[in-house]
Amino acid sequence: ACSGPCAPGHVCREGAVNNTEAQCGGPHVVCPIGSGAAVAVDEGDESVGGAGPDTRTATVQCVPGSWCSGGVRRPCPAGRYGSAAGLSTAACSGVCADGYECAAGSVSANTLPCRAGSYCRGGVIVACPAGTYSSALGLSRFGQCTPCPAGTASATPGLNDVAKCVPCEAPEGSGSGTTTCFPGLVSVVADDAPPKVPGLSDGDTLTLTFTRPTNRPDVATTAAVRQ
Structure with missing residues (x-):
């Protein structure tokens, strides 16, 4: 009679003389106890268990906010979200909703309103352009940024407060929404x-x-x- 089953995370082929003859072989395969051959991990699943990626013993479904391929779990990229389990591509569930930003690993399209000083569209965070500002959250387009008042200017994009629009020094001045004061x-x-x-x-x-x-x-x- 044989001495016992192959150890978890290992493969014991016919004629093996110990229970750790060979490691399973990488995160894309798993070897539960008694394995005579490695088992491929399904797309959308993550391999777990064992002492490391070469000795995985089981699989679990990829958790929301992530995608799994080749047995490896990765967060959904910034600008996208993953609301379902078992996702298998970096596209995840889709792009973040307009007016919202999605950090890597987000599980919802509209959890975090776009930050002040920016607008968010198609999963991309864009700074309000120079000469404008926004103290409000959740902007979704360029036209919602507010021009700096006449008599002030700013060459810095992404301002989140009107106080950051720099007053022109008399006798110089400016119209609204300008990046520099005009000569006085x-x-x-x-x-x-x-x-x-x-x-x-x-x-x-x-x-x-x-x-x-x-x-x-x-x-x-x-x-x-x-x-």
Whole structure:
């Protein structure tokens, strides 16, 4: 008579002289006690038991929030969720609902509202663009981000508070939703062309001085304009 069954997690072929002749062979197969051959793990199941991945002894169905292939369990990727057990691909149950974000391993499409300063669409978290902000949760599209007020600006995306829109320093200013303040006008000087007359007249040259270069290639910090 033989001495006993093959040890769990191992394979004992015909003629084996001990109960741990060979390890089962990897997470994609399992070997319960008394195995003469390894048994393949079904897709959607995870191999468990044993001292490590080469000596698995049993299978369990993949838990929600995960997917299992080749006997290995992995979390559903960020932007997706897994509401059912036994999932077998990284697609899991689908993408996160618009207005919500799904961390890796999520089990629901709409558990966590999209964070402030961002909008969430198609499972992707997108920062509100520069010049805008959002203190609200659960935005689902770009148009729901709020422009920074006139007189402020910001080149930083993802602002979550209007207080983070930076006020322009006088005499500079801005319209709403801008990324930079526009140059402020410091002075206007009129140089009368002969004959000299009080005030402005045809032929006068106005010299405009700004706080910094404008966005026009023909205007630096000063500009001369014929009246």
